[in-house]
Amino acid sequence: MAGHSHWAQIKRKKAAQDAKRGKLFTKITREIIVxxxxGGGDPSSNPRLRAAIAAAKAANMPKENIERAIRKGLGLEEGTQxxxxxFEGYGPGGVAVFIESVTDNRRRTVSELRHIFSKCGGNLAEPGAVAWIFEKKGLIVIxxxxxxxxxxxxxxxxAGAEDVRSYEGEFEIITTPEDFEEVKAAIEKAGFSPSSTKVTLVPKTTVKLEDEKTAQQMLRLMEMLEEHDDVQQVYANFDIPENLMEKLSGT
Structure with missing residues (x-):
């Protein structure tokens, strides 16, 4: 998963730029509304809302924006439904891609995602085609x-973690969703400072991409999908060797 880990690092570096463009705010606002x-407007009893608010604060979203999004979710303010x-698909080299989205027009989203896949050498697939490849896990990055x-x-x-993966610049701690909060608390109590903590989808198997053109197409697909306003999260099971990933990302 070295290449995939490196992609995650690139994503974190891009987060500030996304916030400036307003794209990140748009995605977080939609997540808060949904x-x-x-689950209701009380973050203490709504873990998903609590996580969305934490993401909003990390992106320096104004407090009034957060409160307005909650009011819209409660139906106290008019707004887009x-x-x-x-959505599921295959990227270059047969890479499995699973997309979580929040949309106000499903038909439009399908059409636009199909165009993105086609442009990058992949294709949109039927429901259930790749979902089985991913499983929900807690992920803590230090x-x-x-x-x-x-x-x-x-x-x-x-503390109950399932696995610890060691990379050049960071550690990834994998937990079950049920043990995530307990492991996270233990990590913070030990004085470690996570750069990312979330419950996410982790692939059971990976597809190694060693051809430069194929790897480049895959990274382009990831970038275009994540830049789409309706897309909240993109998961893929590619593994690009670290040296090739660094060459393609210019790092």
Missing amino acids: ATRI YEEAT PRDGLSEDQVLEVALE
């Missing part, structure tokens, strides 16, 4: 910052 509509939709693998392993595994 999370509120489904959004629905959740998932920058190395002088930490040893043994230090992280000891704390994480004792």
Whole structure:
């Protein structure tokens, strides 16, 4: 998963630029509205809303924007009606791609996503085509910052983590969704400072992309999908060797 991990690092670096363009605010606002509509407006009893608000604060979204989105989710203010939709497809090299979206026009979203896949050498697939490849897991990312693998392993595994993956610049701690909060609390109590904490989808298997053109097409597909306003999250099971990923990303 080295290449995939490196893509995650690139995404985090891009987050500030996305916020400036307003794209990130748009995505978070939609997530707050949907999370509120489904689970209510109290973040203490609505984990999804709590996570969305945390993301909003991390992106420096104004407090009034957050409150307005919650009011819209509660139906106290008029606004566009959004629905959740998932889409599945195949990227270059047969990479599995799973997309979570929030849209006000499902037909338009399907058409635009199909165009993006086609443009990047992939194709949109039928529901159920690739969903089975991914499973829900807690993911906690910790920058190395002088930490040893043994230090992280000891704390994480004792707290109930399933796995700890070591990369050049960071550690990834994998948990079950049920143990996520407990492991996260233990990590923070130990004095570690996670750069990212979330419940996400993790692929059970990966597709290695060693051809430069194919890898480049895959990264382009990821970028175009994530830039789409209706797309909230994109998951893919590609594995690009670290040296090729660095060459393509210019890092």
